[in-house]
Amino acid sequence: MQAQTQEERDTLVLAKLGKKSVLRRRFDFLSILGFACTILVTWEGSLILFTTGLTNGGSAGLVFGYLFVWIGTIAVFTTMAEMASMAPTSGGQYHWVSMLAPPSCRVFLSYITSWLVICGWQAILSGSGYLGGNQVVALIALNNPDYVPELWHGTLLFWGFILIAVFINTVTSRVLPQIEVAVLVLHVVGFFAFMIPIVHLAPEKASSHDVFTQFSNGGGWSSQGLSFFVGLIGSVFAMFGCDSAVHMAEETRNAEVVVPWCMVSATLLNGAIGWGMVIAVLFVTVDITAALESPTGSLGFPIIDITYSALGSKAGTSVLTAILLFMTAAGAISAMATSSRLIWALARDRGLPGWRLLQPKTAIPTLAIIITSLVAILVGLINIGSATAFNAVISLSVSSLYASYIITETLLLYRRCTGFIHPHQGHLSSLPNNNNNNNNPTNNLTWGPFHLPGIFGIAVNIFAVAFGLIIFFFSFWPVATPVEPATMNYSIVMTAAVVVFAVVYYVVYARRIYAGPVVEVVLEEAAVDEMAPKEKVDLGMGV
Secondary structure: OOOOOHHHHHHHHHHHOOOOOOOOOOEOHHHHHHHHHHHHOHHHHHHHHOHHHHHEOHHHHHHHHHHHHHHHHHHHHHHHHHHHHHOOOOOOHHHHHHHHOOOOOHHHHHHHHHHHHHHHHHHHHHHHHHHHHHHHHHHHHHHOOOOOOOHHHHHHHHHHHHHHHHHHHHOOHHHHHHHHHHHHHHHHHHHHHHHHHHHHHOOOOOOHHHHHHOOOEOOOOOOHHHHHHHOHHHHHHOOOOOOHHHHOHHHEOOHHHHHHHHHHHHHHHHHHHHHHHHHHHHHHOOOHHHHHHOOOOOOOOHHHHHHHHHHOOHHHHHHHHHHHHHHHHHHHHHHHHHHHHHHHHHHHOOOOOOHHHHOOOOOOOHHHHHHHHHHHHHHHHHHHHOHHHHHHHHOHHHHHHHHHHHHHHHHHHHHHHOOOOEOOOOOHHHOOOOOOOOOOHHHHOEOOOOOOOHHHHHHHHHHHHHHHHHHHHHOOOOOOOOOOOOOOOOHHHHHHHHHHHHHHHHHHOHHHOOOOOOOOOOOOOOOHHHOOHHHHHHHOOOO
16 A cells, blocks of 8 residues: 555555544644644743752752653653554544553543543643743732732733634644744753853852752651652653644644654653753752742742842843743643644544534634633633632643553553554554454554564553653642642542543443544555545545
8 A cells, every 4th residue: 555645645544543634734843843842841841840849859859850750751752652653643642542442441441531631731721821921920020029919910811821822823823833943943042041141140059069969858748758759740740741742643744753753852852951951040049948938939930039149130030031931822822732632633533512513624623722722711710719729720730641641551561562563564554454343453553663662662661651650649749748728739639520520421421422533434455546536535635
């Protein structure tokens, strides 16, 4: 089965998975790498969230905890990259669960996973807007000592970030790949633009001994080791979400190769520059207590005070903070694109209420974008009444996504250890003909072009599952003891609520219409060569 062009091959890859090509493929390696990097924004996120690691772990705990999280994240997304190469579809995790799970629980597990992924990405979108809005509030507080921030100020700015993301994803969607390339350049250049001034101009610097050997148990836990693991979550926040590239796979050329390599490359690149930034900031952070108690620190952004202490200039601090603001906005744009593709994909597979209305008539899923933005705007209203309640909602991001990672990677480990997955043969006929019309689709599972063979792949897969379980467990822990209602980590409540809702909705209604990924195309071997031009157009080949 030979495709004449890359467009035809991409269409056939999707058709072998039972899907018709609908969305326009505008992304290549560089643009989808930029897309993934703007979701990760690791060095920027590390600056915004690094106080979690300082409180639980101290400077040494943050340095070595970051390194542990980076290694674990590489394992997680390398394993997921293998699945992305096998089945590059927008459904991502829930589609893979349908491929890999035993027949007795395939549909049920796939459906629960779909809601975990969708809610996780909706939380990421809301969290991006929230962080962006509150960074603006903190910047105003820096430049205007008389300013008194209110919760509704952050909410209005949050909505502004969401509306910017809507505009980019709809009105200027044609140039979104070019925007992502430009953001990738700013991401790398901004790293040096931020780090060099604060390191060079800082009047005082901590010693190597303080940075690499000083541990802290600011959370009051029973042991330093427990405090260390609680403090990992800040680094996890700054480094997860690379599955965003998977959910854009149906808009990426040569997705079975480009998407997995993009996932690995983005994790390596972001992890490296993020670790460098963490170490640099620790060296210029002489008095973390003063930074935490500063006007910007009390708003959750001590990095602004640390930057001001290093530069001695509010104007210079504002310029460097503007880089963080811009990258946060870019993250919201990518998060909205990802979330909308997931909503569109699950609607295509009849897993959402009103699924018929969500099928796009254009090259982008406009209605899905509107829905995900409206949900984010409504979630933002919670922040006006209670920041604690709002944080409970967005705490879903780590727990829900890591639950989906654990489910898919455990199933992949089971299949690879039992020999169900056939070797990749380097041609289209080797692709898995995975569809629900097949009585035993697991017999047709085939590795994609990206694959870690043998015992090495098994070891990485095992480590990815083990790391995921550690992060999932500690994602439910509060930052400090004793625990009060205002400091409680409500992610366990929110995650349980998502699972209970998904189970109830599945039992009551969805099980009658959701049967796993819908088979839109049934493609037999060697059939494509015999297709008439019109048939190829019907598949989306555009001949």
